[in-house]
Amino acid sequence: MANTNDTWKLAGKDYSSRLIVGTGKYKDFEQTAAAVAASGAEIVTVAVRRVNVTDPSQPMLVDYLDPKKITYLPNTAGCFDAQSAMRTLRLAREAGGWDLVKLEVLGDQRTLYPNMPETFVAVKELVKEGFKVMVYCNDDPIAAKTLEDMGCVSVMPLGGPIGSGLGIQNPVQIRLIIEQASVPILVDAGVGTASDATIAMELGCDGVLMNTAIAGAKDPVKMAAAMRLAVESGRLSYQAGRMPKKLYADPSSPLSGLI
Amino acid sequence: MLAITVNGDTKRIPDTVSLADFLIDLGLDPKKVAIERNLEIVPKSTYACVDLVEGDTLEIVHFIGGG
Numbered sequence: 001m002a003n004t005n006d007t008w009k010l011a012g013k014d015y016s017s018r019l020i021v022g023t024g025k026y027k028d029f030e031q032t033a034a035a036v037a038a039s040g041a042e043i044v045t046v047a048v049r050r051v052n053v054t055d056p057s058q059p060m061l062v063d064y065l066d067p068k069k070i071t072y073l074p075n076t077a078g079c080f081d082a083q084s085a086m087r088t089l090r091l092a093r094e095a096g097g098w099d100l101v102k103l104e105v106l107g108d109q110r111t112l113y114p115n116m117p118e119t120f121v122a123v124k125e126l127v128k129e130g131f132k133v134m135v136y137c138n139d140d141p142i143a144a145k146t147l148e149d150m151g152c153v154s155v156m157p158l159g160g161p162i163g164s165g166l167g168i169q170n171p172v173q174i175r176l177i178i179e180q181a182s183v184p185i186l187v188d189a190g191v192g193t194a195s196d197a198t199i200a201m202e203l204g205c206d207g208v209l210m211n212t213a214i215a216g217a218k219d220p221v222k223m224a225a226a227m228r229l230a231v232e233s234g235r236l237s238y239q240a241g242r243m244p245k246k247l248y249a250d251p252s253s254p255l256s257g258l259i
Numbered sequence: 260m261l262a263i264t265v266n267g268d269t270k271r272i273p274d275t276v277s278l279a280d281f282l283i284d285l286g287l288d289p290k291k292v293a294i295e296r297n298l299e300i301v302p303k304s305t306y307a308c309v310d311l312v313e314g315d316t317l318e319i320v321h322f323i324g325g326g
Contacts (some may be wrong), residue, residue: 022326032324047325048293050266050318056286061322077325087295091320094300095293162326211326 006235008206010043010184011100011132011153017042018201019231020073020186022211026220029064035214036065038224043071045102045209047078048092067096073134075102080115082122089131100153101126104136104188112162112189114138120150127151136188139173141180148183155183156209159200160190163212167196171203178204194223194230201234202242263315272311279306282319292321 007014021041026032036044044065052058065072074092079085082105089101103122107115114137126133127150134154135147144155157177160166168174168190178185184206191197191210200208208231217223260271272281278301282289294301295318301309311317 023324024326026324029324045326046322048320049323049325051287051292051321053265053268053270053285053287053319060291061324062291072322074322075325087298090300091293091295091318092322093293094303095291095321215326 008184015042018207018235019227020045020207020209021214021224023061023065024211025215029059029061031220033064035220035224036070038221038228039214040228043073045073045075045211048074048088048095071100072096072098073100073102076104080106082118085122086125089126099130100132100134102134102136114158116143123147123150123152139170139177141173141176144177145180148181153183154186155181156186156188158189159187162189164190165192165213165216166190167192168199171199174205175203194226197227197230198234198237201231202238204238261311261313263311263317265317266319276311277307278309278311281311282306287319292319294319
């Protein structure tokens with residue numbers, strides 16, 4: 001059963017897919033495009049990097065994923081301070097002409113954990129400059145609320161370290177963040193396999209963002225399809241409302257009429 | 260000839276060349292890139308009116324795959 005009318009609103013626009021996928025780490029652009037198609041994602045994250053000026057004939061991502069058909073979400077991956085993140089996103093806005101961006105200011109190479117003080121600095125300035133900021137952040141409900149109050153259009157706490165595939169390590173924190181939020185909450189990072197995406201959605205997230213879980217699978221296109229189903233499944237399960245957990249068995253067949 | 264820095268490398272270019280002409284010489288589609296000149300964004304609409312001068316530092320970027 002498709003959940004056709006279940007859309008979510010991000011920065012004033014309705015989306016039906018709750019899966020946002022990254023476009024890094026694929027074998028080639030053909031595989032990237034095939035995986036994005038299989039995932040059903042309407043938004044993809046992209047990085048901003050120097051053009052190879054010595055060989056400008058190299059294929060470009062925009063030749064394989066049409067930005068008119070799919071929303072490009074430029075990120076600031078690799079930025080460890082507010083200034084470089086803001087510089088990157090200003091360039092991204094000029095390159096693409098869109099204001100929706102993913103801000104991630106990283107703390108260190110080993111954990112890729114968010115640097116929250118620098119993140120706050122960048123959010124303040126970017127919101128003032130008219131950017132619609134989706135922000136990668138730690139799983140602190142107070143920080144998440146502050147980012148929302150500062151004008152972020154979406155708050156995206158990590159479920160686990162970027163690229164780790166460890167799964168959702170912090171369900172209690174994520175749930176606390178969801179309960180108090182009035183902007184979309186997406187789990188960004190940590191998902192390793194389809195059941196992780198389902199767990200994130202069952203917590204009540206508006207969506208899930210992932211890259212390595214798909215690109216790092218043996219068959220990325222098949223995993224992209226699995227993630228699509230997992231996100232839909234978790235969403236339906238959340239809406240359906242799970243049965244209460246019990247400590248002891250409870251027979252499914254009636255006891256009356258036993259022979 | 261002028262010396263300018265493009266994406267970290269020094270390049271020699273003719274004395275009077277606009278940013279638009281420079282992109283054509285490089286073989287880059289202006290629609291697919293964004294340019295920072297001396298740490299300031301150059302709006303796409305102004306590429307034809309920006310003349311490059313000695314010592315300019317350009318960053319020319321585009322979108323690549325990323326998570």
